[in-house]
Amino acid sequence: MQLISCPFCGLRDETEFRFGAEAGKRRGTASSSAEEWANYLYFQGNPKGQTREIWVHLACGEFFMLERDSMTHEIHQSYCIRKEDQK
C-alpha cells in the first residue's frame, strides 16, 4: 500500500485518493472555440516520468497538487492548490 501525503491530513493510504486531472489547464469561456474546449476537456500530455497533477483526497474532500513520477510512482511533493493560484 502506497502512502500519499494530503496537505491537510498528512500521510494516508493510496485508496483514499483519486486522480483528478493534469495541472495547468485553463477553463474556456463562452467565446472559446470547439478546439479550445476539446483541448481543455480531453487532450492532455500524459507524460511518462515527472508529472504535476490535481488529486482529491476523498476522505476530507480537498483537491490538491501532487508532483510525482508516473514511471516509478515516486511522490515528490504535494501542496495546497490555492497557493498555486496566488503565484
Add this chain to the structure above:
Amino acid sequence: MIRRRSHYSAFTLFKEGLLGQVGWQPTWASPEPKPAYDAIVVGGGGHGLATAYYLAKNHGLPNVAVIEKGWLGGGNTGRNTTVVRSNYFYPESVALYDFALRLYEGLSRELNYNIMLSQRGMVVVAHSEFEMEISARLVNAMQINGVDAELFSREQVIEIAPAMNARPDARYPIFGGVWQSRAGVARHDAVAWGYARGASHLGVDIIQNCEVLDFIFEAGRCCGVVTSLGEIRAGRVGLAVAGHSSVLAAKAGFQLPIQSYALQAMVSEPVKPVLDTVVLSLGTGTYVSQSDKGELVFGGGLDRIPSYAQRGNPPLQEQVISGLVEMFPAFGQLKLLRQWAGIVDIVPDSSPIIGPSPLPGLYLNCGWGTGGFKAIPAGGWLLAHLMAIGSHHEISRPFDLGRFTSGRLIDEAAGSGIAH
C-alpha cells in the same frame, strides 16, 4: 519479395518427424533495417503486426517495416486475458468489434497458424433487477445491430457456470445475464506470431530491439523515424503503441485525449476443468476464464493511478481477488501463480482512435484501452487501409480523432457498462 516458409500441417509435422526436424524455416526473418520503406509501422504488438500483414496482403505494399522497441507481442498483446467478444452497444462499435471477431473466426486458416480460437461463449452476470434491465437493453441493441446475443435467466447462468455463488444470501445474487455465444478466448502470443509470420512471408521487415526516438519532419510532414538503429525513412508512418501513444505523440508535436493506466491480470495454479466459458460480473467487475493449461485467468478494473510502470498495485489486486472469491467461493482455495500489468491507453469515451494524426503522414491506431486484443484484426485492417489509401474505411470513420472536437463521442463506458 516472398520469403520461404514451412507450411504448417499434420503432414509437415509428420515429414519433419521422419527427417529429423531439420527442414523448418524460421517463423519470421530478422533482417537489418533498410534506409527507406514505403511504410513504417511503429509497434510490434498484435495491432502493428496485423497492420503490416494487411498492408502487404490487402494493398500489395510489402515494402514495409515493423519497428518494435522490445520483442514481438511483449506489451499488451502478451499481457491481456485473451478474451474476444463483440458485446457492445453502439452501431459504430458493433461494426468495428464484430468485424474483428469475424476476422478472428477465419484467422487460423488465413494465417496457416493455429491461434487456438475457442468460442466458448461469455456471460455478463447481472445482480439486480436494474442490471437486468440494462442487460436487456444491451441484448436488444446487439440483436438490432446483427450480433448474436441472448438474455439469460438466473437458471441459465447457473447452468452455464455451475461453480458460481448461487446461494440466496450471496452478496451479489445472480439475476441473469447477457450471453454472447461467439465470444471466447484465443491464444494471444499466437495472434502476434501468426501475423508476424504472415507479414514476413509477404516481404515485411520485422525489426525488434529498435526504439523509435523521434520523427523525421520535412515540409510539415512526417517522413520517417529516428531509431536507436539510425534513421529510417517512409512516406507513411503508422503508430500502434497502445499505452505509449502519448509519448510518441509528444515527439510528433501534438497531444492525444489519452491517459495511461496499469491494467492488472492474474493466473491461479492450474486445476482440472471447472469453467468452460468466460464470466464477467457486473457487481464485482472481475472477469475470469480457464486456460487450456487449467489456470484460471482473471482480471478486473484499472489501477486508479495514471501510470507507465508495467506493474500493478496491491489494493486493486485485493479488490479483483475478493471479487473472484465472491463469484466462485471454491476458488478461494487456489494459490496465485503469477500477476502482471500492462499499460493501457484510456480514452474519455472508451472507444479507440483510428485515423490521421495532426501531423500529415502519421496515422493513429490507439485508445483501445482495456480491450485492444479482441480488436487486433480490425485495428490492423483499418490502419492498413488508412495508410495505403490515405482516407478512412467506413468502419473507422466514426473513430477519427476529430470526434473529440465535434463532440460526436461513442461512449461505450455508458453504453455497454465497461467497468472502468
